[in-house]
Amino acid sequence: MSCQIQLQPSGHTFTADGNRTVLESALDVGLTLPHGCRSGVCGVCKSKILHGQADPGAYAEHALPAAEREAGHILLCCARPRSDLLLEVNGVEQSVENRPRQLHCRVSRLERLAEDVMLVELQLPASEHFAFRAGQYIDILLADDQRRSFSIANAPAKTGWLELHIRRIPGGLFTSHVFEGMKPRDILHIEGPHGSFWLREKNDKPIVMLGGGTGFAPLKGMLEHAIHLGLARPVTLYWGTRTPAGLYLHEMAKSWQSMLPKFRYIPVVSDISPDDGWTGRRGLVHEAVLADFTDLSQHEVYVCGAPPMVDAARHSFMHTRRLPTDAFYCDTFTFAARPVAKD
Template identity: 40%
Template sequence: MSFTVHVAQSDISFSCAAGTTILDAAKAAGYDMPYSCRTGICGSCKGRIVEGDVEAPASMEGISREERESGCTLFCQAKPVSDVQIAPRSISKLDPNAHKLVKAKVYRVTRAADDVSLLQLRFPAGTKIKFKAGQYLQVLLEDGARRSFSMANPPQQSDGVQLHIRHLAGGRFSSYLESGANAGDIVSLEMAFGDFYLREDSDKPIVFVASGTGFAPIKSILEDVFKRKLTTRSMVLYWGGRRSKDLYLSELAAQWAQSQPNFSFVPVLSEPEDGWTGRTGFVHHAVMQDLPSLLGHEIYACGVPAMINAARRDFVDKCGLPTDAFFCDAFVSTDTAVSG
């Protein structure tokens, strides 16, 4: 059984098989809608159901109860149970060149912390792949499984990618890095994916919020901003971890704060070691202490779901941040979600 999905105020319609999400059906039909985490956390794929019925999980972190009651849903989770009419934030034909399959070579693996490796991959000679700063790629494993990681380098470095990979117990790709990765190994990739990128049509002050390896896509965005001299907007990075070692490239962020106009860096530790004189507590609480009103700001947050969800809730409910000014990507340990 399949259902017809019609896009309101357009001539776009496509088929959606029972049990398939609207986002997956749109992609299969050759259409692109905003999305990022694909797990119901980030809220990038939010839109309205104008007519018809869908089934979706009872609780989705990327959407509020009030939004659901007004007819909104997340298209990465919603599955039609009838013909439906939808109103996504945007929809367009997929660019046939948007996603590329490439065989990359391992160039270098370095440990940035006890549990974080920096993996540098090089594309074949003459191959350059376009992506937006903040997007992610997927590593294709031999059995067809996928692992997703944000690019940490800016798009100007298009002959390869740098990935920041947290080592997880039993993690298949991180275990490969620990035990068997060698320079020259071939890694199969597909890229680029995701809706986490800087909105350049705004002049609002920007607050970046990262936890752990959520720094990776923010590094890509900031280095792109610095290279293109898009530095007229006020920018501040709050980067949180448990211990100072978790802020594995804090020296780089501190260098940016010294050399770049309108940029500042605030490291935050939740379990600081003796001698730490910086900020403590939850990283998003530090933002709220410094900026009790976020009206007129834009937030770009990346990290673990707990931080993303708490930041979204508190920034909107307590600091007056408009819901459409919160952009995020959540790092979760699934085959289709960004994992750092």
């Protein structure tokens, strides 16, 4: 069954296959709708049905609470159309050049950046051009149809390889392998690029970036791209970690201050012990932004990291600092879904 989908307020229309999610059908025709994990966990692709019927699919309850579902919301990465649909979706972009595809890559470098963070560099096949936007992510494809998402930490101008910053998750299947078994020259099967978290380089508002832990990775890609472009907009990067050692590329972040004319770097550490000798900012990273900005109505904000940090930033910036909904971009580091099917 095919259905006509119309998006408001952009007015875009496309034909969707009833066997595929609304997001998949949109991406097929080169329309990027805001999205993150693509597995019903992060909630970034939440949209409201203004007219029509959809099968909501299987998703994590917290990403779409029952009250929101009853009010007509769906997750575009899970819902399949059951009729023509009129949907409310903000931030739609037309982009045909970076369609996701699958490749085999060789691990070319492994470097321990911190006790629980590994830099994994993947050599792309020489015969393939892998186009992506600064800040997007890839999926590593594993056995049994499992996949794990990791942000690309380098800029697109540096072609030929992809850099990933992988934090070890206790009990995690893939990240444990990265620390215990992975070796240079191993082959990984990847798919990408994915996501709608990229630097909006044509906008002109000052930028505030927040990274929690390895949430620094896509921001590094965006900042390297900004340096490549000679971006003249003011950019303030807040990097929040638990300990000073978690600021695993602190010197590099500091060095960007001499490469980007209006760049400021503010590291923020939450758990300080007297032995750390830390004299910088303390506390939660979104609270540091709240302390420094009384009004974000004329800014653009990029946030990446664990779900509680992203949620706290979104909620506090929009409700107490007048940040417009369409000026908040995020990737939420959720785990791969174990969703429960909904009726």
